[in-house]
Amino acid sequence: MTAQSQTAPEEAIAAEPAGRLPLLLLLGAGILWLLAAGLLGLVSDIQLHAPWFFANCPILTHGRVAALAESAWMYGWVGNAGLALSLWILSRLSGEPLRAGNLVAIGAAAWNAGLLVGLVGIAAGDGTALPSLHLPLYSLPVMLAAYGAMGVSGVLAWAGRRRSVMFASHWYAVAALFLFPWLFSAAQVTLLWAPVRGVLQAVADGWYTQGLWSLWLAPLALAGAYYVVPKITGKVLPSYEAASLGFWCLVFVGPWTGGRHLIGGPVPAWIASMAIVASVTLLFHYLIVLINLREAFGGGGTALKFMAFGVAAYVLGGAVDAVTSMRGVALVTQFTYFDVAQQQLALAGGISLMIFGVVYFAVPRLAGRPWASGSLVRGHLVLAVLGAALLVLSLGAAGLIQGAALNEPSVPFSEIAERTRTWLLLATAADSMILFGNLLLAANFIQTVACGRRASPEALAS
C-alpha cells in the first residue's frame, strides 16, 4: 500500500465488454428494486398519517408493507447495485476482464427470483417480523447460493490481480463480498432454522442488523467511494496510511454498535454498554473516511457531487449514532421516528448517494456510452439530496416531538399522532421526491443502455 499505487491500471478499460451484460443486468435489477422499494415505502409513509390507506388490503397492511419496503431496498437495491459495482471495481483494479460472467448472470437471476419469492411470501403472511430479515425461510437458501455464485467472479478478480498491491477499495469490496454469506447464514441458522430462545432472538437479530450495515452495506458503498473519488479528482488519497486503520476500525468495532437499540430492554445490560463504547470508538473510522475523501468536496462533475453529499451524510450519521447511543439521549429518541430518521440518514443519505455516485461514474464506462441526458442526472442529484435532507429533518422533528410526548404519561397516542402529523406529511413529500428522482435515474439508465450512442473509447478512458 503505497501512495503511487493509487492510480488503478488503465488497461482495464479494454476489459469492459466481458462483464458488460451481467453487470448491467444486476444494475438494472437494482434500479428496478429501488423504484419498487420507493413505492412501497410511500404507501407505508402515507399510512402513518392516513391509517385507512390500503387498510382493507391484507397484502399491504402497514406492518407488511414496511417489511416489504425494507427488504426490497436492502436486498434488492443495494444487493444488486452494490454488488455489481463492487465486482466492476474489483475487475478494473485487477486489470483483467471480469471472469465467470456467466456465473454472475445466473446468480443475479437466482438472487432476484429468490427475493421475489420472499417478498411475495411477506405479502402473503409468511414474513418473520425480524428487522432486516423479514424474508421467509424458504427464500433464503436460494439467495445464499446465488450470492455465492456471483461472489466467485469477485474472488477470481481479486486473486488474479496483476499486481499484488491492494487498494483501499479492494479491502472494502473484498470485505463486503466475503462477509455477507457468513452473516446471512449465521442469521438464518440462529433465527430461523434453529431459533435461539427468548430474548436471544432480539440479540442475534440486532447483531445481524448491525453486521449488515457495518460489514456489507457500508463497505459496498465505501469501496465505490474510495475508487471513484481519487479517479475523478485525479488526486492521491490524503492520509492513505490511515485508511487501513479506518477500515479495520469499521470491521472490528462496527458490529458491536448494534446493541444501542436494546438500551433499557430485557437483555444483558453489557450489550448496550458495549454498544455505547463501540459507537464512540467508531467515530475514528468516520473521521478517517472524512479525511480520506475530503477531495470529494472540491467540486467537479455530478458523480463527485453525489459522492460529496453521500460522504457527508455517512459521516454525519456516524456522529448522530454516537450521540443517540447515550442512555440520556436514548431516553427521548428510542422507539420513535428519530430512529427512522437516523436510519434514513445512513441509508437514503449515506449509502444510496454514494452508490449513485459510483453508478454515474461506472455506467458510461461499462456500457461504452455517455449518459443519454445530462439534465436528468442533475435533476436526480437535486431531488435525491433535497429529498434525503427533508426526509431526515422531518422524521427527526417528528421523532423528537413523539419522544417528548411519550415521556409525558398524560399524552394519549391519538394526541401524539396529531402532533407529529405535519412532519409525517413532510416526510411523505420527501419520499415522493426521492422516488421521483430515482425515476429519472431509471429513465436515463434505460435510454443510455438500450439506445444511447457509442462514445469514443478515449472519451471514457479515465
Next chain:
Amino acid sequence: MKNGFFLFVGLFAAIGLSWAGIVLGSYAQLGALAPYYDDSEAQAFPQRLPGIAAKGQLVYRDLNCASCHTQQVRRPDFGSDQARGWGERQSVARDYIYQPWVQLGQARIGPDLTNLQSRKPTAPDEEDLMEMLYAGQGAMPAYRFLFRDRLIVGQASDHALALTGALRPGPGHEIVPTSRALALVAYLQSLNTTYDYPEAKPAQGGDQK
C-alpha cells in the same frame, strides 16, 4: 497491507469475534434460563402460552404488529413506561423464555403491549379488542380483513360484534371474527407479565442512570 491472507484472517476474526461476543456471550448468560418455581403458589413462572394464543402470536407476527408496538417495559426510572400503566417492573429475559417468536419491537407508534391484560385501571376485554381491530382507533388502522360480514342464517353467532352507529352491519347481517381474529385476540389477552421474579425487582434510582 499487501498480504491477502492477512486480510482474510482479519475479516474472519472481526465477524467471528463479534458473533462470539454478542450472540454466544449472551447465550452463555441466558441460554439456560429456567422458569422460576414459586413455592408459595406451587407453580412455575412464566407459564406457557395457551394453544390458541400461540396461534395468535403467529398472526401478530405475520401482520408484523411489531412495526408499531413494542413488548418490552423499561425500568420505572427510565421513561414513562410505568406511569403509562404498562407495567410496575421492567421486563426481564425470563418473561420471554416460552415465547416461540419474541416480539420486542423497535417503535412505539402505538402503546406497548407487554402487560395488556393487567392495564390500570381496566384491561381491555375481548369485546373491546375485537372492536378496536374491526374499527381501528386513532392512528391504528382497521383490520376489517380479519372479520366476515355475513348473512345471519338461523341463530346469530355468539362471536358477532356488538357494533353501533355507522359501524352497524346491514339488516340481517352480522360481523363475525375469523379464526385468525379469535386467535389474535386470545394472544393479546394472554399478554401479562406481572409475576415478580427476584431479578425483576424494580431498580430504583441508582448511579447507572
